[in-house]
Amino acid sequence: QQQVKQSPQSLIVQKGGISIINCAYENTAFDYFPWYQQFPGKGPALLIAIRPDVSEKKEGRFTISFNKSAKQFSLHIMDSQPGDSATYFCAAFSSGSARQLTFGSGTQLTVLP
Amino acid sequence: NAGVMQNPRHLVRRRGQEARLRCSPMKGHSHVYWYRQLPEEGLKFMVYLQKENIIDESGMPKERFSAEFPKEGPSILRIQQVVRGDSAAYFCASSPGTLEQFFGPGTRLTVL
Numbered sequence: 001q002q003q004v005k006q007s008p009q010s011l012i013v014q015k016g017g018i019s020i021i022n023c024a025y026e027n028t029a030f031d032y033f034p035w036y037q038q039f040p041g042k043g044p045a046l047l048i049a050i051r052p053d054v055s056e057k058k059e060g061r062f063t064i065s066f067n068k069s070a071k072q073f074s075l076h077i078m079d080s081q082p083g084d085s086a087t088y089f090c091a092a093f094s095s096g097s098a099r100q101l102t103f104g105s106g107t108q109l110t111v112l113p
Numbered sequence: 114n115a116g117v118m119q120n121p122r123h124l125v126r127r128r129g130q131e132a133r134l135r136c137s138p139m140k141g142h143s144h145v146y147w148y149r150q151l152p153e154e155g156l157k158f159m160v161y162l163q164k165e166n167i168i169d170e171s172g173m174p175k176e177r178f179s180a181e182f183p184k185e186g187p188s189i190l191r192i193q194q195v196v197r198g199d200s201a202a203y204f205c206a207s208s209p210g211t212l213e214q215f216f217g218p219g220t221r222l223t224v225l
Binding site for chain 2: 006034045103104105
């Protein structure tokens with residue numbers, strides 16, 4: 001019940017295209033859903049996050065869509081750039097008892113020039 | 114405003130030795146989390162600490178692993194009698210007590 005399932009495992013997109021990464025969760029106690037970007041040899045960097053009381057959040061080229069009833073959320077990267085090539089992790093957090101991030105398995109994004 | 118600092122960045126140990134990983138949280142952050150990342154996998158929670166207290170260690174292996182966050186100084190993750198399976202990247206994250214967690218660059222532990 002603590003798992004967060006992420007897909008796809010890898011994604012190749014042309015420059016200027018839209019990258020879409022999906023995540024699903026089971027635990028209804030989760031109430032905070034961040035996305036992290038990680039470059040090789042670096043730590044994860046917080047990209048954008050959403051609470052379940054909204055269905056969409058946009059920051060620049062990055063958008064999170066959230067479907068509470070389906071227990072799914074996704075990251076959309078518009079106008080993808082080669083510099084966006086990295087590994088993306090979705091995560092879920094419960095501000096109640098277990099105050100720990102549960103991560104998805106990651107998506108390796110490659111944006112071709 | 115410096116970010117989360119971790120040292121060493123790379124650590125090589127032989128089987129049976131001890132590994133000490135240090136984490137200095139961001140200024141003003143009193144909450145520290147440790148995560149482990151195995152190759153090609155996501156991060157797994159290990160332990161959550163506040164100053165001088167372990168709040169949640171449910172992700173920590175029962176033996177050989179310990180963590181502390183003293184009143185003064187960095188948080189320490191200690192692995193005794195390391196084995197090859199301990200080879201991984203260990204990340205520390207800090208938080209001011211809000212939802213956001215900010216990660217350090219990690220310590221990459223290699224056990225020979």
